[in-house]
Amino acid sequence: MTDGEPFFRVEWVVENLDEIGVRIGEHVYLTVLAVVIGLAVSFALALLIQRRPRLYGPVVGVTGTLYAIPSLAFFALLIPFTGTGVVTALLALVSYTLLILVRNITEALNGVPPDAVEAATGMGYSRGQRLWRVELPLALPVIVAGIRIATVTTIGLVTVTALIGQGGLGYLIVNLGINRGSSPFGPTATYTGVVLAVGLAVIADLALLAVQRALTPWARRRG
Amino acid sequence: MEFFGEVVAWFANLETWSGRNGIPSRLWEHVSLSAASLAVGTLIALPVGLVIGHTGRGAVLAVSIANIGRAIPSLGLLGIVFVPALSLGLGLGFWPSLIALVALAIPPIVLNTYVALSEVDRDLMEAARGMGMRETQILTALEIPIGLPVILAGIRTSAVQVIATATLAAVISGGTLGHLILAGVNTGNEVQVFGAALLVALLAIGTEIGFGLLQRAATSPGLRGDRTAANNPAALPTTSGG
Numbered sequence: 001m002t003d004g005e006p007f008f009r010v011e012w013v014v015e016n017l018d019e020i021g022v023r024i025g026e027h028v029y030l031t032v033l034a035v036v037i038g039l040a041v042s043f044a045l046a047l048l049i050q051r052r053p054r055l056y057g058p059v060v061g062v063t064g065t066l067y068a069i070p071s072l073a074f075f076a077l078l079i080p081f082t083g084t085g086v087v088t089a090l091l092a093l094v095s096y097t098l099l100i101l102v103r104n105i106t107e108a109l110n111g112v113p114p115d116a117v118e119a120a121t122g123m124g125y126s127r128g129q130r131l132w133r134v135e136l137p138l139a140l141p142v143i144v145a146g147i148r149i150a151t152v153t154t155i156g157l158v159t160v161t162a163l164i165g166q167g168g169l170g171y172l173i174v175n176l177g178i179n180r181g182s183s184p185f186g187p188t189a190t191y192t193g194v195v196l197a198v199g200l201a202v203i204a205d206l207a208l209l210a211v212q213r214a215l216t217p218w219a220r221r222r223g
Numbered sequence: 224m225e226f227f228g229e230v231v232a233w234f235a236n237l238e239t240w241s242g243r244n245g246i247p248s249r250l251w252e253h254v255s256l257s258a259a260s261l262a263v264g265t266l267i268a269l270p271v272g273l274v275i276g277h278t279g280r281g282a283v284l285a286v287s288i289a290n291i292g293r294a295i296p297s298l299g300l301l302g303i304v305f306v307p308a309l310s311l312g313l314g315l316g317f318w319p320s321l322i323a324l325v326a327l328a329i330p331p332i333v334l335n336t337y338v339a340l341s342e343v344d345r346d347l348m349e350a351a352r353g354m355g356m357r358e359t360q361i362l363t364a365l366e367i368p369i370g371l372p373v374i375l376a377g378i379r380t381s382a383v384q385v386i387a388t389a390t391l392a393a394v395i396s397g398g399t400l401g402h403l404i405l406a407g408v409n410t411g412n413e414v415q416v417f418g419a420a421l422l423v424a425l426l427a428i429g430t431e432i433g434f435g436l437l438q439r440a441a442t443s444p445g446l447r448g449d450r451t452a453a454n455n456p457a458a459l460p461t462t463s464g465g
Contacts (some may be wrong), residue, residue: 070387076420080413156296187306194299201294
């Protein structure tokens with residue numbers, strides 16, 4: 001970029017709408033997959049912790065350590081074993097969601113009023129029925145709050161997967177942007193990628209909030 | 224298992240430890256960039272957090288800053304800074320990286336400092352005022368010592384994030400251990416990729432543990448015991464990993 005040239009070139013965006021669409025798709029795909037798998041694993045871990053509360057410390061310790069590993073280093077540590085494909089990206093992304101989700105689901109389940117659980121038991125609910133019909137619905141707002149944090153975090157981390165060849169919006173930021181910083185269109189690509197990543201995070205956050213409100217109509221009046 | 228032998232051999236090789244792409248040179252870039260960013264970030268964020276926490280004004284601002292910080296990917300932050308830095312002639316590498324990392328370090332420290340001070344018992348402060356303590360005395364003798372562990376928790380969160388994102392600074396020619404990773408990825412040198420990543424991971428985890436110990440040591444004996452991760456609001460929600 002030289003002086004006097006426009007900082008942001010709308011024509012690049014218009015000409016590359018297909019490319020941008022593909023990258024958004026890749027980004028959303030990886031994010032959804034990572035959060036869904038992370039949620040399933042975390043849910044299993046949280047249920048295990050419900051039965052054996054002593055496991056909480058070790059689980060949080062291990063997932064907390066994984067959480068502290070920088071994303072590029074995490075991908076890099078996996079590359080010799082799982083290559084530079086989607087498996088490597090997912091293993092790291094899922095690992096990052098675990099600390100957030102396990103803590104959150106456990107906290108949510110522990111926060112269910114004991115009276116409600118007792119009432120359900122008194123009405124003859126089995127353990128599974130109680131979980132699905134009483135505990136989970138009551139814990140849902142807190143659980144969704146955790147999913148929102150995990151999703152926004154994951155959307156940010158997915159940008160880094162471009163560095164191991166996974167595309168996504170990081171491809172616009174780095175491959176088409178930073179790496180071509182001196183070309184007239186490099187800055188435009190970088191800013192397009194960043195703005196879309198932030199936009200995606202905001203949209204996902206609001207969408208999950210809307211889902212939570214729709215699923216828990218009784219919680220609305222309490223604000 | 225053969226692979227781990229190669230990694231050990233890589234670490235044992237003298238070439239790995241010498242020159243521009245040697246571990247000492249890249250590790251120094253990583254640590255000095257991270258330390259400088261954290262120091263500048265703390266110098267900016269701490270006073271802001273103290274003022275917000277003590278006066279209670281601007282709390283919405285603090286929370287908003289933290290939320291926006293969470294939504295901007297750290298790689299994006301490097302990109303945002305990189306482009307104008309290029310056109311302003313700041314060059315590649317250190318300075319743009321420093322600016323991005325400082326911006327990254329600020330939100331968790333502001334948020335935690337604000338929360339730390341706002342959690343201090345109002346009755347204690349009233350008592351201090353009643354005893355004739357001035358506002359600055361209340362801040363230094365009461366609020367900061369009581370809030371110190373939570374403040375340090377914010378600095379810890381920032382430190383780990385800064386170290387993580389310093390790895391990504393390699394993308395804008397910031398060097399660091401990230402350069403060894405990316406160079407390894409580009410040339411298919413998986414041994415170097417793994418070895419350098421191991422160092423980065425150890426650096427981050429070591430920092431996390433080190434600050435954890437510092438936090439424990441800074442907790443006033445009277446407050447020890449009942450306070451755990453619950454009073455580290457920034458530890459979770461902010462973006463990890465970079």
